[in-house]
Amino acid sequence: MVRRGIAALLALAFVASEVAVAAPLPTVAATTPEASSSATPGIVPTEADVAEPASALEPPSAEATPVPEKPKPAVKFRKPKIAIRKDRAITLTGTLSFSGGIVASDTVRVRIYRYQKGRWKLRWTRKATKRRINKRTVRWRVAFKPKMRGRFKVQAMASSWDGRFRRGFSSPRRFRSVSARYVALTFDDGAWTTTDRVRRALDRGGAKATFFMVGQHTKSHRAAAKRVAGSGHQIAVHTMTHPMLTGLSNGAIRRQLVNCRKLLKRVTGKNARWYRPPGGATSSRVRRVARSVGLREMMWTVDTRDWTGISAGTIRSRAVRGARPGGVILMHDGGGNRRPTAAAVPGIVRDLRSRGYDFVTLDEWAALR
Numbered sequence: 001m002v003r004r005g006i007a008a009l010l011a012l013a014f015v016a017s018e019v020a021v022a023a024p025l026p027t028v029a030a031t032t033p034e035a036s037s038s039a040t041p042g043i044v045p046t047e048a049d050v051a052e053p054a055s056a057l058e059p060p061s062a063e064a065t066p067v068p069e070k071p072k073p074a075v076k077f078r079k080p081k082i083a084i085r086k087d088r089a090i091t092l093t094g095t096l097s098f099s100g101g102i103v104a105s106d107t108v109r110v111r112i113y114r115y116q117k118g119r120w121k122l123r124w125t126r127k128a129t130k131r132r133i134n135k136r137t138v139r140w141r142v143a144f145k146p147k148m149r150g151r152f153k154v155q156a157m158a159s160s161w162d163g164r165f166r167r168g169f170s171s172p173r174r175f176r177s178v179s180a181r182y183v184a185l186t187f188d189d190g191a192w193t194t195t196d197r198v199r200r201a202l203d204r205g206g207a208k209a210t211f212f213m214v215g216q217h218t219k220s221h222r223a224a225a226k227r228v229a230g231s232g233h234q235i236a237v238h239t240m241t242h243p244m245l246t247g248l249s250n251g252a253i254r255r256q257l258v259n260c261r262k263l264l265k266r267v268t269g270k271n272a273r274w275y276r277p278p279g280g281a282t283s284s285r286v287r288r289v290a291r292s293v294g295l296r297e298m299m300w301t302v303d304t305r306d307w308t309g310i311s312a313g314t315i316r317s318r319a320v321r322g323a324r325p326g327g328v329i330l331m332h333d334g335g336g337n338r339r340p341t342a343a344a345v346p347g348i349v350r351d352l353r354s355r356g357y358d359f360v361t362l363d364e365w366a367a368l369r
Helices: 002-022 033-038 195-205 215-220 222-230 250-268 284-292 312-322 339-354 362-368
Strands: 075-077 081-084 090-098 108-116 119-134 137-144 150-161 165-169 173-177 182-190 209-213 234-237 327-332
Touching: 090 150, 108 137, 137 150, 182 195, 182 215, 182 222, 182 339, 182 362, 195 222, 195 339, 209 215, 209 222, 215 222, 215 250, 222 234, 222 250, 234 250, 234 362, 250 284, 312 327, 312 339, 327 339
Parallel strands: 182 209, 182 327, 209 234
Antiparallel strands: 075 090, 081 090, 090 137, 108 119, 108 150, 119 137, 150 165, 150 173
16 A cells, blocks of 8 residues: 555656646747846736836926916006197097007096105096097006196006906106297207307296207217207208208208208207208298108297397397297207307397296197197
């Protein structure tokens, strides 16, 4: 019995060894060293196991990088237009354009400031009439009649909606309220050595004037021309070399006016809109050429003839006696000895102001016509 049992065990062991020899060995796919080291023995790695991670082969998706939100567009306004009637009533009109969002205000409010004691003070807040053009643009209008004269500033306010309410203000626009008795002081042939003396006399008297400048003279007195514009006086064209325009061709007239205006723009930063022909020599042809380049002609109602060498007292007497409401007084700040003119300016300002006159620039003069 013992021998039979031992024989059966040996037979079972032999059969087991034969089965192990006949069974195929597990095949291992060609892998990278990293994949072979991490593979489990006896398991065939798949393509997903041996492939590199997607993040290592592909660039990061756009969704993974946060995109900063674009800033909301600002509310844009246009400067208001100002019209001053002869009875001193002032009409303000403007356009509000919202680049982002729609008009959300039921009303447009207008703030009016007055310059007092060296600073701007809010004097009125008016509700303007409104007419909508489209969902982003609205026109407004307001009229008022100030009881006092002086310097004013207007600013419009409204709101838009582009996901939230945004309040915006227009660019401030300055203007002056004047009486029905007004006069425009004009000075020709600058800039010159006496231009600063004339400017200081006007500034001390609180008067504004218009300076018709010659291009050649301005080249030699750039600083004086720049100070005139910086003081709030108006700059105008008096040609480049002071020729008689009626004796020139159309092309020469155009060059005289355009070149002078370009020079004044570079020196003062102001764009001239008026011109005066030297010696008053003009014609319909000259005016037509000037209009084609965007210039308006301005002559005068009072000629002091200060260029003839008369005294300061005579200049003052001629200017004051000849003044009329809406008049334009001609004097000279350049082209020769103009010290008598500079000496006459303070007295002219005092005398005319005592008679109830205000002093306006040509732009203001045109608005009052």
